[in-house]
Amino acid sequence: MRRVAVRLRPMTRLRPLRPDEAPEAAARWAASFGGDPREAVEVHQRRIDDGELYGLETDDGPVVGHCRLTAVGHWLGGRLVPTQHVAAVAVAPEHRGRGVARAMMRAAVELGARGGAGLSLLFPATSLLYRRLGYEHAGTLSRHRLEARHAPLVGPPLRPAHGEADWAAVRACHDAFAATLHGPAVRPPDRWEQLRAAAYHFVLDPEDAAGWIEAYLLYDHVSDPDDWRHQLAVRDWASVTPRGLRAIVGMVGRHRSMVTAATFPGVFPDLWTTFIDEQDVREVGGMWWMARGLDLPAAVAGRGFPAGLSGSVTFSVDDPLLPAASGPWRLEVDAGHGRLSPATGARARLDARAVGPLFTGFRSPRALALAGLAAGDAAALDWLGGAFASPAPVLLDFF
Ligand SMILES: CC(C)(COP(=O)(O)OP(=O)(O)OC[C@H]1O[C@@H](n2cnc3c(N)ncnc32)[C@H](O)[C@@H]1OP(=O)(O)O)[C@@H](O)C(=O)NCCC(=O)NCCS
Known part of the structure; x- marks a missing residue:
């Protein structure tokens, strides 16, 4: 994203935040999203250094709101579309209800269009604000639950992954898988770090022992509040072969003495449901995201x-x-x-508002x-x- 300031009208302008403004941005973020502002300073510092945080400044002084703008490629139709991500839209509580977010978003949209992004994407905490600025729901992020007792013992077993070579193979497997889907973003390094923190990493080696892995599963155990057993919370998974899809379903099945269910991110209903006998997978969470044309x-x-x-x-x-x-x-x-x-x-x-859902294929004309x-x-x-x-x-x- 180019670091340029946008002047909206005489009273306000959107500009990159300065390094000395990180504590203030962290406080505004915490007041908006919850959390400890002191713990948030470091990440805000890093985002300012990376040129991602923009503040809306008024002529009479303070920055009254900020947002995070990043440039990301999204897989659409097998190719990468240059896209603007808008996140962490935060207005200080004492400045809300006066059009600050609207002014900030207008400037963000202009900035994205001038920077050559085709689309702008965001996860809305409230859709109204963004609808009035040309955004509309344009796709989903889904989390779904497979009851372990309905997971058949199919496919070959996965093996535990170790070391850098396996991790590089995991990332390559994801990249190949994501390119076959419609919508996913190219993952930034900090997202990979979050995923790598999963307690369990399993991979499926290729049948012919040559080339990259065919599938992987990254998950944690979480206690099931209603049961003496636990759940598998899948942080991430991918498969580039039918054998890999079966192995992932089978991995859940092989846990079923002590595991009630596994929750997965992905498309609902995911392709691996073709290996489940009945409709025993249900959506348990997720969110619609919004898009707008730039x-x-x-x-x-x-x-x-x-x-x-x-x-x-x-x-x-x-x-x-x-x-x-x-x-x-x-x-x-x-x-x-x-x-x-x-x-x-x-x-x-x-x-x-029709452009986002049309261009992503979420809605037909x-x-x-x-x-x-x-x-x-x-x-x-x-x-x-x-x-x-x-x-x-x-x-x-x-x-
Ligand atoms: C949501 C938030 C950014 C709005 O900031 P703001 O400066 O008060 O918003 P504006 O005054 O510019 O409002 C513009 C429009 O957005 C809508 N809007 C604003 N706040 C809203 C809310 N909490 N719920 C629903 N709609 C809202 C209204 O439709 C408003 O238009 P109107 O005045 O014509 O009705 C602010 O309340 C905030 O920082 N909240 C906490 C963090 C958050 O939820 N961020 C959004 C993440 S996607």
Whole structure:
């Protein structure tokens, strides 16, 4: 993310926080999200050093709110879309209810668009604030629970992982797996550190003893409040083969004398449920995330499209916050790639809030039309729907 300041109006501007402002940012964060402000200073210091924390400053003095902005690639259609993450949106309690968050988010959106990000993504503590700025729900983060007694003893056993070589193989397995899904972000180093802290690391070696591992499982034991047994809390897993998927299900089954259930992050229902006899997996947590369009040509150029589709359609976007995103645009798709260029007319019209869920494939244009967020001739809406059609968009990590 480029470290540039954005002037909104004479009274406020968004600028990178200075190193001496870390204690104040930590206090604002703790007042907003809970926790001990003294313990949070170091991480805020590091984020300021990395140029990730931006504060909204008023002309009469103090920074009244801050947010974390990072540039991340997201897998969409088998390719990486440059994306802005917005996180840790925090307004000091005494400054709330006066439009600080709205002003800060407007500036963050402008900054992301100028920096070349195609989409902006966030996890909303409240959706209203972001909806009014052109964001809409655009995908899920899911946690689901498999009762251990319903996990069959299938697949080969995993082996405990040790050392740097196994860890490098785990990361490579994740990267290969994530690229086959629709939505996951490229993992930053600090996320890998969190995952590495899992108590148990297991991997599946390849059948031919050559190449990378086929699957891995990172988990902790947690006590089950309603039982004398415990649960497996899976922090992360991946598999790039059917054998690996079976091994993961079998690993849960092999724990079933003392384990009530395993909870997994991932897509709901995950592909390994094809090895479970009945519908014995249920969602136990998760969250919807929101997206908004920023630099739309970048969002289209970065994303993969259906390889068999060829053609074009025109559309416009009603985006008062980012007039440059309004179009009208011509979307051309050929051989799995897309291109967005200025057009003269538009057969479909999108509300700014339609762009996020359309571009991630979370909502079809017909569904968005039903919600009052899109309009146009049926053929144009259907063609757009075919272009952006995808598996359910999912994130594997909270940010
Ligand atoms: C949520 C938060 C950032 C809002 O900051 P703020 O400066 O008070 O918000 P604004 O005054 O700019 O409000 C803008 C719009 O957001 C919405 N909004 C603000 N706070 C809201 C809340 N707590 N619940 C629901 N909607 C809210 C309102 O719709 C408001 O528009 P309106 O005044 O036209 O109704 C602030 O309360 C905060 O820091 N909370 C704790 C941390 C947090 O939840 N952060 C969000 C993480 S995603």
